[in-house]
Amino acid sequence: MENRLVFPQDFKWGAATASYQIEGAAHEDGKGLSIWDTFSHTPGKTLHGDTGDVACDHYHRFASDVKIMADLGLQAYRFSISWPRIFPDGTGEVNEAGLDFYRRLVDEVLEHGIKPAATLYHWDLPQALEDQGGWLNRATSSYFADYARVIGEALGDRLENIITLNEPWVSSFIGYTTGHHAPGKQDLGDGVIAAHHLLLGHGLAVESLRGVAKSCEVGITVNLSVAIPATSSELDVKAASRHDDQLDRWFLDPVLKGQYPAGLLKEYVSLVGDDFIHEGDMTTINADIDFLGINYYTRNIVAARKQPHEPWTRQTSLGDFSDVDDVTPHAAPRTTKEWPIDPDGLHDLLVWVSKNYGAIPLYVTENGAAFIDYVDQSGSVHDSERVDYLQGHFAAAHRALEEGVNLRGYFVWSLFDNFEWADGYSQRFGLVFIDYHTQERIMKDSAHWYKLVISENAIDQP
Ligand code: FCB
Numbered sequence: 221m222e223n224r225l226v227f228p229q230d231f232k233w234g235a236a237t238a239s240y241q242i243e244g245a246a247h248e249d250g251k252g253l254s255i256w257d258t259f260s261h262t263p264g265k266t267l268h269g270d271t272g273d274v275a276c277d278h279y280h281r282f283a284s285d286v287k288i289m290a291d292l293g294l295q296a297y298r299f300s301i302s303w304p305r306i307f308p309d310g311t312g313e314v315n316e317a318g319l320d321f322y323r324r325l326v327d328e329v330l331e332h333g334i335k336p337a338a339t340l341y342h343w344d345l346p347q348a349l350e351d352q353g354g355w356l357n358r359a360t361s362s363y364f365a366d367y368a369r370v371i372g373e374a375l376g377d378r379l380e381n382i383i384t385l386n387e388p389w390v391s392s393f394i395g396y397t398t399g400h401h402a403p404g405k406q407d408l409g410d411g412v413i414a415a416h417h418l419l420l421g422h423g424l425a426v427e428s429l430r431g432v433a434k435s436c437e438v439g440i441t442v443n444l445s446v447a448i449p450a451t452s453s454e455l456d457v458k459a460a461s462r463h464d465d466q467l468d469r470w471f472l473d474p475v476l477k478g479q480y481p482a483g484l485l486k487e488y489v490s491l492v493g494d495d496f497i498h499e500g501d502m503t504t505i506n507a508d509i510d511f512l513g514i515n516y517y518t519r520n521i522v523a524a525r526k527q528p529h530e531p532w533t534r535q536t537s538l539g540d541f542s543d544v545d546d547v548t549p550h551a552a553p554r555t556t557k558e559w560p561i562d563p564d565g566l567h568d569l570l571v572w573v574s575k576n577y578g579a580i581p582l583y584v585t586e587n588g589a590a591f592i593d594y595v596d597q598s599g600s601v602h603d604s605e606r607v608d609y610l611q612g613h614f615a616a617a618h619r620a621l622e623e624g625v626n627l628r629g630y631f632v633w634s635l636f637d638n639f640e641w642a643d644g645y646s647q648r649f650g651l652v653f654i655d656y657h658t659q660e661r662i663m664k665d666s667a668h669w670y671k672l673v674i675s676e677n678a679i680d681q682p
Contacts, residue, residue, distance in 0.1 A: 252308025270644025376433025
């Protein structure tokens, strides 16, 4: 049918979550503290002082949660492993009880015919490592590789995909430069150094996984968006490209080409020196990977600043570390995160990545939206905005597929409403509604719609 968009036969439909956002059980079975435990318990850091102490209580409810996944017809499930459950001190002794939780989860997922994809680092660094400098300490990269080996040994025979890092741009520049996320540092130079150590950790982890998890596909997930210049003026075009250097190329170039973008590297080096990059690092970071995971939510329209920016210092924070201005398109409707809804941005991004980085298999590892959801008197959640959002983005991905982009699958963010970092529980991204008082799960309309999409492997043209 002409107005049906059919996806490739082996296209994988999934949903994603992350440990700190859903598990709860913050102190159970020997788990150590993570930087998010510390951060969320620090007054003023999260909305209403919300923490992930209980979250969706998934740690205790994982078996019934997997039934919900099966009911949805999910073909793949992306979750993350909490490093401090495995290594309460970040390194040293393995906590078998923590590892057991993920063994049971993975078995349960597999028993329901769902393919598990595990992220090793979705931002919950062991606090014990933060106490030694966190990602500013080069040793953290090696500890991460040790942790990767332990996961590879324990679960490598059963996991379909392993994703080393989730969104290193956020971990570094939001964690160490703007301070909006844990560990809450505010220093541009720290962001640069943390980013390098995260990437190094990725490369070292790929090396350790290759030895022990031979049947897994190994990759990394990055948050990307290709900016639109506000006008065709040379200055705006340059500003947009610079935005892409900071957000996209700063991570993609090292991982896929073994080098940092030269212009921006020069600027960062003039700020922090270059001793943080050791000989051989770029080769390590450039380790062969099997796929690239892309998280996409929105994109920016970017204009050159009217006023030149202040010279960068180590204390420069995110608003100033870019010499571009973001101009949000007025016309586009927004989600409750204030993110403009721009499905074409996903199409353009997928095409851009393929054009610039070759035929590497791609997954959309996160895409979704927060809206005001509520349970009505009949007990339903009518989230038609989310259905529209997803339909628009699936159609954009379909268009990219038709143009030859090597996209293998799509994970909706998120399976459940959950702890949305500094926004606490105020942003509901789930296909499944969570009543945080009773822990009741309710499939929203979008979940019922997604179930149909998966079973038909097709959508209506929006
Ligand atoms: C991404 C994160 C994910 C979630 C979504 C909304 O940046 O990876 O955990 O918070 O945003």
